[in-house]
Amino acid sequence: MARDLAIDLGTANTLVYARGQGIVLNEPSVIALNQNTGDVLAMGHEAWQMIGRTPGSIVAVRPLRQGAITDFDITQRMIRLLLHRAGVSRFNRPRVVICVPSAITEVERRAVTEAARRAGAAEAQLIEQPMAAALGAGLTINEPVANMVVDVGGGTSETALISLGGVVALQAVRVGSFDIDAAIQGFIRREYGIAIGERTAEEIKVSIGSAFPVNDGVKAEVRGRDLMTGLPKTVILSPVEVRTAISEPVTAIVDSVIACLGEAPPELAHDLIVRGMHLVGGGGMLAGLAQRIANETEIPVYLVDAPLECVVLGAGKCVEAYDQLKVMFMGERM
Secondary structure: OOOOEEEEEOOOEEEEEEOOOEEEEEEEOOEEEEOOOOOEEEEOHHHHHHOOOOOOOEEEEOOEEOOEEOOHHHHHHHHHHHHHHOOOEOOEOOEEEEEEOOOOOHHHHHHHHHHHHHOOOOEEEEEEHHHHHHHHOOOOOOOOOOEEEEEEOOOOEEEEEEEOOEEEEEEEEOOOHHHHHHHHHHHHHHHHOEEOOHHHHHHHHHHHOEOOOOOOOOOEEEEEEEOOOOOEEEEEEOHHHHHHHOHHHHHHHHHHHHHHHHOOOHHHHHHHHHHOEEEEOHHHHOEOHHHHHHHHHOOOEEEOOOOOOHHHHHHHHHHHOHHHHHHHOHHHHO
């Protein structure tokens, strides 16, 4: 008997939820390929370790960028590997629910479902990430009250106002955690003449990155390659410098939240002052982001209990009660 699966095909991490079991897989959305033979060498944590450390013939790539499929063939192979690791074979083809950004186009939507079907799914349904996040956070989305979810992912940030089981207002920008990492890389290159990799940039973001002054006493030692001499070089970075470096992507995220609030009907806007908004996604864990949004919108902001797993847990609820909750799927609501 095939177990139905929910997949959060995140730009940074991919999570798989199996019906009756919970989360069975949580791996970085990275796949390592031998360019000469086309063979898949590794996926997930193993492939992530290879980023920036491989010879010319081996590439570690993220097939999803900004929430969209950049390489259909590699994405299909990645989904097939995911299904295989979750125990799917030719003889037990599961129904699969895939979480996707609201901003994806009709063509990208078809590409995701087609990739899942070719990879071994009997049926593939899509659910918008903000809707899944609201379900995962345990919000009362079927009642006539305002529920606002801010989902900051690897490649996209989405703000959705949900009421009576539908999206009332939505703002999506293709800016996320990776853009924050890239901004740190660019800043260190410009200011210090040092090249660092995306993994180092991510470590800097996690250790001293912030969207609002929270802990400015800690500094970080950064090692990279001097662009002039080509030799290794170390510099000391302060949280204020990192905050300056990432101000552009963070401002774009905050502005999209404000724009979504501007679309809210007055009655629902009034609800939000009391109920607040909920922050989910890996990018939502950036220090001070909740305070920054709360300051600029004058609405309370709460980081949910499991920001990284929230979306897949919501899709998992759809898998557990497939027939009752299938109205949540993108095709069903159109």
